[in-house]
């Protein structure tokens with residue numbers, strides 16, 4: 001069965017739901033707006049044991065991003081990787097800055113599973 005791209009609808013996370021969803025993401029740092037009520041996105045940094053492992057990880061992330069139609073901002077240098085997640089097209093419509101949505105949380109958990117599977 002070939003994988004097909006199924007764009008997953010995203011809904012902005014606010015209030016108690018936002019805090020509930022952020023709690024398990026212990027390796028991710030949240031960026032807050034000035035009022036500290038809106039999460040503008042989350043970031044995670046990780047360093048891998050070698051270049052080959054780094055790009056095996058990034059290949060998995062890129063393939064999953066393509067399948068889900070949701071793409072982290074990826075910074076990398078040799079074995080260092082920084083990933084940022086935010087959603088621009090949330091419902092309700094958000095400012096162009098974007099904010100955290102449920103698909104960001106889903107992608108963060110999937111990224112954590114790639115990091116945690118012992119290949120670091």
Ligand SMILES: C[C@H](O)[C@H](O)[C@H]1CNC2=NC(N)=NC(=O)C2=N1
Nearest residue numbers: 069070071072085086087088089
């Ligand atoms: C049209 C396209 O599906 C949208 O622009 C998607 C693409 N990938 C995306 N990736 C991320 N991280 N956030 C988005 O809001 C987003 N939107």
